[in-house]
Amino acid sequence: MNHQRVRQALAAPRRLRTTEFVFWLATIAAYVLLPERSLLLNETAILGLFALSLDLVLGIAGIVSLGHAAFFGLGAYTAGLVGKIGLTEPVLGLLVAGTAAGVLGFATSFLVLRGSDLTRLMVTLSVSLVMLELANRLTSLTGGADGLQGIVIGAVLGTFEFDMFGRVAVAYSLTVLFLAFLLARWLLHTPFGLAVRAIAANPLRSAAIGIPNNRRLVGIYTIAAVVAGLAGALLAQTTQFVSLDVLAFHRSAEVMLVLVIGGTGYLYGGLVGAVLFKLLQDQLSDLTPQYWQFWLGLIFVALVVVGRDRVFGAPQALWRRIRSAA
Amino acid sequence: MTVALETRLLQRRFGGLIATSDVSFVLPVGGRYALIGPNGAGKTTLINLLTGVLRPSSGEILLNGVDITGTRQDQRVAAGLVRTFQINQLFPAMTPLQSVALATARLLGLDGNLLRRLDRNQEVVQRSVEVLERFGLMDVMSQPVATLAYGRQRLLEIALAVACGPKVLLLDEPAAGVPEGERDGILTGLSALPRDIAVLMIEHDMDLVFRFAEHILVLAAGAILSEGSPAEIAADPKVREVYLGHA
Numbered sequence: 312m313n314h315q316r317v318r319q320a321l322a323a324p325r326r327l328r329t330t331e332f333v334f335w336l337a338t339i340a341a342y343v344l345l346p347e348r349s350l351l352l353n354e355t356a357i358l359g360l361f362a363l364s365l366d367l368v369l370g371i372a373g374i375v376s377l378g379h380a381a382f383f384g385l386g387a388y389t390a391g392l393v394g395k396i397g398l399t400e401p402v403l404g405l406l407v408a409g410t411a412a413g414v415l416g417f418a419t420s421f422l423v424l425r426g427s428d429l430t431r432l433m434v435t436l437s438v439s440l441v442m443l444e445l446a447n448r449l450t451s452l453t454g455g456a457d458g459l460q461g462i463v464i465g466a467v468l469g470t471f472e473f474d475m476f477g478r479v480a481v482a483y484s485l486t487v488l489f490l491a492f493l494l495a496r497w498l499l500h501t502p503f504g505l506a507v508r509a510i511a512a513n514p515l516r517s518a519a520i521g522i523p524n525n526r527r528l529v530g531i532y533t534i535a536a537v538v539a540g541l542a543g544a545l546l547a548q549t550t551q552f553v554s555l556d557v558l559a560f561h562r563s564a565e566v567m568l569v570l571v572i573g574g575t576g577y578l579y580g581g582l583v584g585a586v587l588f589k590l591l592q593d594q595l596s597d598l599t600p601q602y603w604q605f606w607l608g609l610i611f612v613a614l615v616v617v618g619r620d621r622v623f624g625a626p627q628a629l630w631r632r633i634r635s636a637a
Numbered sequence: 638m639t640v641a642l643e644t645r646l647l648q649r650r651f652g653g654l655i656a657t658s659d660v661s662f663v664l665p666v667g668g669r670y671a672l673i674g675p676n677g678a679g680k681t682t683l684i685n686l687l688t689g690v691l692r693p694s695s696g697e698i699l700l701n702g703v704d705i706t707g708t709r710q711d712q713r714v715a716a717g718l719v720r721t722f723q724i725n726q727l728f729p730a731m732t733p734l735q736s737v738a739l740a741t742a743r744l745l746g747l748d749g750n751l752l753r754r755l756d757r758n759q760e761v762v763q764r765s766v767e768v769l770e771r772f773g774l775m776d777v778m779s780q781p782v783a784t785l786a787y788g789r790q791r792l793l794e795i796a797l798a799v800a801c802g803p804k805v806l807l808l809d810e811p812a813a814g815v816p817e818g819e820r821d822g823i824l825t826g827l828s829a830l831p832r833d834i835a836v837l838m839i840e841h842d843m844d845l846v847f848r849f850a851e852h853i854l855v856l857a858a859g860a861i862l863s864e865g866s867p868a869e870i871a872a873d874p875k876v877r878e879v880y881l882g883h884a
Contacts, residue, residue, distance in 0.1 A: 313766045313769075314762055314763070316775075316778075317762050318756045318762050319756075320732070320778060320779045321734065321735075321738060321754075321755050321762070321765075322754070322756040498751065500754070501750060501752065502739070502748050502749070502755055503748065503749050505738075505739045505742070505748075505755070506739060506742075506743070506748040506749070508728075509728050509731065512728040512730060512731065513726055513727065513728055513729075516726035516797070518711055519688070519714065519719070519722070520714060520719070520739070520740045520743055520798070521711045521714030521715050521719075521740075521744070522711060522739075522743055522748050530749065
């Protein structure tokens with residue numbers, strides 16, 4: 312009997328929750344009902360995927376990074392170049408970009424194994440600065456400050472041609488986001504995912520129960536780099552342009568902000584944060600095209616002061632009260 | 638007598654200080670040993686040397702006859718040398734079941750696995766149930782570890798080590814911080830350990846040491862001052878002098 316209980320308890324965290332269905336249904340609804348907001352939706356999906364990647368590193372593995380744009384940017388340039396040399400089918404470019412970012416992630420993962428959070432921040436930041444400078448200098452490859460132009464993107468899987476309203480682009484980005492999310496969610500509940508969470512919680516003990524901490528961290532960092540590379544590739548493919556901006560520091564900082572707003576460690580944080588960030592950005596830049604960043608910053612400071620749990624917890628508490636009253 | 642763990646002239650210097658001085662001892666398979674000594678005797682340094690946290694300046698450590706002096710921490714655990722901590726080192730957000738299942742998965746070489754599900758693995762389930770039952774943790778298995786009472790956390794601290802399938806278990810003050818009345822729970826869990834596990838317990842609580850250990854090593858100033866049965870140690874005037882105080 313205890314065996315049955317243990318089996319059920321081990322399987323429980325994996326079960327899909329109602330809120331998760333609601334979240335993805337709302338995503339589909341946004342796609343169907345808001346065709347005129349395709350651009351915004353596409354940007355949100357890409358930012359969400361990028362933040363999901365950072366969540367694997369920061370939220371799940373506990374590695375702080377201020378240079379996550381290195382992988383995003385490499386993915387973007389790789390996808391752009393693949394398109395430029397005539398391999399125009401986007402899924403192929405996506406896979407190549409993910410692989411390239413993964414290789415960079417693996418190679419640089421050894422740098423973040425050692426040291427404190429502070430050294431990790433410095434090392435990750437440095438890697439992204441090196442990548443930015445490389446992209447700036449290798450003008451024949453990247454176009455340097457002019458950006459990578461002449462990217463040709465064909466039909467997705469040879470069937471779905473990108474249209475001028477961006478409908479196919481959004482569907483493509485959301486599909487990649489959804490699949491990547493499913494993979495990340497699966498990963499979280501594998502023995503590997505559990506081991507990584509244990510390392511983040513208490514590296515002393517995880518080592519003492521025999522988990523090779525460094526190898527597991529290399530693994531998760533590499534996987535996260537692949538996901539960031541996919542996000543970069545989506546941007547390059549759906550906009551058919553890559554500039555140095557994809558490697559810029561503000562991108563690394565922005566994605567961390569997005570993730571922290573949404574909450575770390577439960578995978579939806581990056582997505583929720585991306586929706587909130589993009590909506591606010593969109594609304595505020597309509598209201599005050601010049602000062603939207605000021606208001607955005609102010610709102611996020613207020614969010615921190617009031618406490619995220621109280622802001623997002625309020626609807627939940629209300630719902631609970633309604634249910635208990637009924 | 639088959640040897641489970643042996644040290645030969647183990648020494649560790651920190652600059653001019655000799656924290657561990659030519660320590661040689663033999664822990665037989667299934668042995669119930671205790672290591673005692675006053676504060677600053679070098680108990681913690683010794684346990685760090687045994688588990689691979691620190692490297693010895695000289696000397697050897699053998700586990701089941703194999704020299705493990707140069708191996709990493711996780712390799713020693715895989716070879717069957719597992720420790721607990723004086724101050725609880727747990728995974729606060731995880732449940733006791735997840736913690737134990739993870740340790741079991743590591744034992745079965747599954748901790749890097751990206752495809753398998755722990756709930757579908759017969760052996761993980763079987764072993765997790767065994768360990769949780771042995772330490773009386775079944776009823777709280779699905780609560781976050783951080784919410785457990787201290788005594789329960791202390792039991793989980795040991796249960797986690799046992800889930801690793803140790804041949805040699807190093808217990809670093811298992812009763813530390815546990816109130817007098819709850820210490821029997823710890824002792825019950827320990828006395829139910831299978832006899833093929835050798836145990837070396839470091840402990841301050843003399844009552845627990847004398848009830849649990851069949852053989853006692855006394856460490857003073859980094860060196861082994863005396864060893865023998867509890868009765869012999871209790872009667873040893875040298876030990877009385879450094880440790881039990883002048884009566």
